[in-house]
Amino acid sequence: MRIVVCVKQVPAINEVSIDPETKRLKREGVESVMNPFDLYALEVALRMREQVGGSVIALSMGPKQAMRTVREAIAVGADSGVLLSDRAVAGSDTWATSYAIASTVRHLGNVDLVICGKQAVDGDTAQVGPGIAAHLRWPQVTYVSHVSAVSNTALTLARMHEEGSTVLEVTLPAVLTVVKGINQPRVPTLVSVLASRGADVPVLSAADIGADPERLGLNGSPTRVVKTGPPPPRAADTVILDGPARDAARRIVHELRMQSLV
Numbered sequence: 525m526r527i528v529v530c531v532k533q534v535p536a537i538n539e540v541s542i543d544p545e546t547k548r549l550k551r552e553g554v555e556s557v558m559n560p561f562d563l564y565a566l567e568v569a570l571r572m573r574e575q576v577g578g579s580v581i582a583l584s585m586g587p588k589q590a591m592r593t594v595r596e597a598i599a600v601g602a603d604s605g606v607l608l609s610d611r612a613v614a615g616s617d618t619w620a621t622s623y624a625i626a627s628t629v630r631h632l633g634n635v636d637l638v639i640c641g642k643q644a645v646d647g648d649t650a651q652v653g654p655g656i657a658a659h660l661r662w663p664q665v666t667y668v669s670h671v672s673a674v675s676n677t678a679l680t681l682a683r684m685h686e687e688g689s690t691v692l693e694v695t696l697p698a699v700l701t702v703v704k705g706i707n708q709p710r711v712p713t714l715v716s717v718l719a720s721r722g723a724d725v726p727v728l729s730a731a732d733i734g735a736d737p738e739r740l741g742l743n744g745s746p747t748r749v750v751k752t753g754p755p756p757p758r759a760a761d762t763v764i765l766d767g768p769a770r771d772a773a774r775r776i777v778h779e780l781r782m783q784s785l786v
């Protein structure tokens with residue numbers, strides 16, 4: 525199976541602030557890391573490769589320094605990597621980003637599966653995975669929390685939602701987004717980190733992937749950020765649960781599920 529894992533370089537989360545003028549994240553001079561959810565996506569891909577064979581390609585779109593994230597994925601176990609880096613993609617919203625990544629997947633050719641993290645911890649939209657599926661016209665399964673069967677033609681998966689989870693089968697090619705906790709990502713060894721530094725990682729331009737320049741960057745982005753601000757503070761209500769402990773425990777679990785899908 526030929527699997528592409530999308531890995532985004534994001535600012536180390538506790539250091540992010542928003543530029544009041546441009547309404548964009550201030551990324552300059554901020555330490556960057558691989559989006560944490562993408563480590564789980566990578567681990568899913570590596571385990572699938574171990575089961576049915578094939579290869580794992582780490583794909584990132586971003587400035588040249590995103591090369592570090594691609595190499596990190598190779599150190600963890602990806603067979604190869606590719607970086608889409610071009611001024612033409614700067615300023616892309618999630619739709620244009622999805623188009624650019626989908627075009628890169630088409631350019632790579634013979635891809636059976638694209639796996640993304642559930643969301644990026646900076647942009648936080650969770651739209652890019654579904655957007656890639658839409659551009660490729662492939663089926664998608666989001667919030668995947670368990671992989672129970674893998675073959676070269678189909679996967680059996682559980683997807684998480686507010687009420688619990690649903691088990692379903694998807695035929696390939698397909699796009700998945702995965703949640704935290706689906707697995708325990710492996711850590712690279714010193715040897716693999718050193719080897720990843722020498723890996724030959726192609727840097728592709730918009731022209732290389734055959735993308736329409738009108739569909740990239742600000743030109744290709746239908747959304748505009750009008751205003752950003754912190755969410756209103758949450759009321760610190762205290763709820764006292766009386767009755768049998770078993771019922772109280774059920775209500776607590778229900779509340780936690782409603783408040784977070786993680």
Ligand SMILES: Cc1cc2nc3c(=O)[nH]c(=O)nc-3n(C[C@H](O)[C@H](O)[C@H](O)COP(=O)(O)OP(=O)(O)OC[C@H]3O[C@@H](n4cnc5c(N)ncnc54)[C@H](O)[C@@H]3O)c2cc1C
Nearest residue numbers: 530585615617618621640641643644647648649650651652
């Ligand atoms: C109008 C507008 C203008 C913007 N301008 C800029 C700008 O100038 N510069 C800028 O940096 N950002 C800009 N952004 C933000 C940018 O669109 C998002 O960071 C990007 O589209 C990804 O969205 P997200 O972070 O919400 O990812 P999500 O949809 O939350 O990510 C889900 C998953 O998709 C994959 N993924 C997402 N992005 C990438 C990527 N780049 N490479 C590989 N995999 C990826 C990862 O697997 C990730 O876990 C802009 C956004 C808008 C709306």
